[in-house]
Amino acid sequence: MNLNQIDNVYLIGIGGIGMSNLARYFKNIGKQVSGYDKTPTTLTTELIKSGIEIHFEDNVDLIPENFNIENTLVIITPAVPAKHEEWNYFLTNNFIIKKRAEVLGLITKDSFCFAVAGTHGKTTTSGILGHILYESGADVTAFIGGIVENYNSNLIGSGVKITVVEADEFDRSFLHLHPDIACVTSMDADHLDIYGTSDAIEASFVEFAAKIKDKSKLFITTDLPLEGLTVAVNDAADYQAVNVRIEDGVYVFDVVTPTEILKDLKFALPGRHNLMNAMMAIAMAKTYGLETTAIANGLATFKGIRRRFSYQIKSEALTYIDDYAHHPTEIDAVYHAVSELYPSKKVLAVFQPHLFSRTRDFIEDFASSLSKFDEVLLLDIYPARELPIEGVDSTWLLSKMTNDKKELSNKENLIGAILSSDAEVIVTIGAGDIGEMVGTIKEALNEKN
Incomplete structure (x- = not known):
């Protein structure tokens, strides 16, 4: 297909980190861009401010009327469920539908x-x-x-x-x-x-x-x-x-x-x-x-990537770092960096596991990586595209960890649990929606100090 012949681009899952940069790209080169996502986030808010139409209800009637089969490219993320109404509408009506990776292939080819x-x-x-x-x-x-x-x-x-x-x-x-x-x-x-x-x-x-x-x-x-x-x-x-x-x-x-x-x-x-x-x-x-x-x-x-060892608070009394790490090797990297920078300070890690399958497949490695921190608060597993797997949960992971101080938490009581710790360095870790809580955690910690 020739991208020059496309006037409109519609993205299902537009708020994803990979999908949203495609949305920005097509907006930059003059295409009309619109899309759907399940929930509003900081990213979708930024896209809307840039002039991109986004809705959060799986409803065919919300697709712009001028997005027709002759001039529209539909881009989907692998996380879209098979029963998604809008996706099935585009399939039934023979729209050009491409995965994000295929579209990147078209762009990079030239x-x-x-x-x-x-x-x-x-x-x-x-x-x-x-x-x-x-x-x-x-x-x-x-x-x-x-x-x-x-x-x-x-x-x-x-x-x-x-x-x-x-x-x-x-x-x-x-x-x-x-x-x-x-x-x-x-x-x-x-x-x-x-x-x-x-x-x-x-x-x-x-x-x-x-x-x-x-x-x-x-x-x-x-x-x-x-x-x-x-x-x-x-x-x-x-x-x-x-x-x-x-x-x-x-x-x-x-x-x-x-x-x-x-x-x-x-x-x-x-x-x-x-x-x-x-x-x-x-x-x-x-x-x-x-x-x-x-x-x-x-x-x-170069100032870095948001949620990649991102300093939120950096003072003599308290340091708060946020990181996207969601694999044991990445958690180890966070630990080693914190240890190199703050060798004598107590560190609290707040971790939200990402995917039931990843937690199951690397349970021993996750337990080993997390056990290196002085304290750990463990949130429920963020499911992303997956359905629960029987027996795979944060309680199981917690049982395999060897920290002296470790406990389960949830979003409702997380702030209180963090504020009750005497740790001098706090790191929030995970690829799920824990990133949406960073601002609230930072605000609460600043108030405490």
Whole structure:
């Protein structure tokens, strides 16, 4: 299909972090954009303010009248249930319906595409790279799976020649893309509800990596079973960060590449995992041909991704950090970053598990990761697209944790439970709707202090 022949774009699940950046993109290029989502959120409010029509009732009558079969593209998210009335209306009437991944494939096909793959680190790496390219003056659009603090948006730029996209392994979405330069940040088991086994996930990443014929344009960590240039922090690799130190709360480091040494780069996001994300972005930007000064400027001015180790309160008496982590490896990364920054302070983690299947598949790993914190408040599992699984709940997870202080909580009593803790560092963790509570938690903590 030719996107130039489309006048209208309708998104079912428009409030999702990935769907909403497509909505913004099509609005930027002059399409009429409308859509449905189940519940209002901060994201849908922002989209409505930008001039996009959104409703929250599954009702065919609310679809704009001028959205007809000849001029409308319908985009769906995998989370849409089969009985959804609007989706079935579009199916019955033979509208052009595409998954988000297919649409990204169409967009990237006609551009120079940077694709960032991996079970962790995609959003931050894409955000860093998109920001570096945009600040350098490149004609770029970057589709980010989180809100970039510099732009208060999950879309960077409005260019047409270059695209930066997250190559999402969920539902094998990344196989629709047409990457010119790519990286793989990690290949941990996840989405076993889709893949079944970790071997199947690995095979999918191998298939994605095969899309990059020139292996000097594929960047990988040193532990991955793929062919490409390696990237590492304080370890032997084709691109390696060395002489890493912290000055005034900021990482300062040198980068050894196959052809040169970049000196005294500065990067403010905490945690060695974020330094690794920055290294991936540096390797891709250098390979594309960006000057060192442009890369250094982009790194130094990058403010981070909302809900990726996002400081809400940062004072001597209290620190409050919010993070999207929803896999044991990501929770470990949060713990290590907090421990590096606040080695002698008591830490309270508030965790909302995401998906029944993920909780079941990684129950022992979740328990191990969460047990490292001094205190834990555990919310009910956020179901997202899933129905409950018998025996899989937060009580089961809590029983496997070994913290001296651990308890179940719910949204109604969460604020009180947080305020009763004497922890000096508080982290809220999870990919569900806990993110909608961050403002309320921050307000209550500020009042207490």
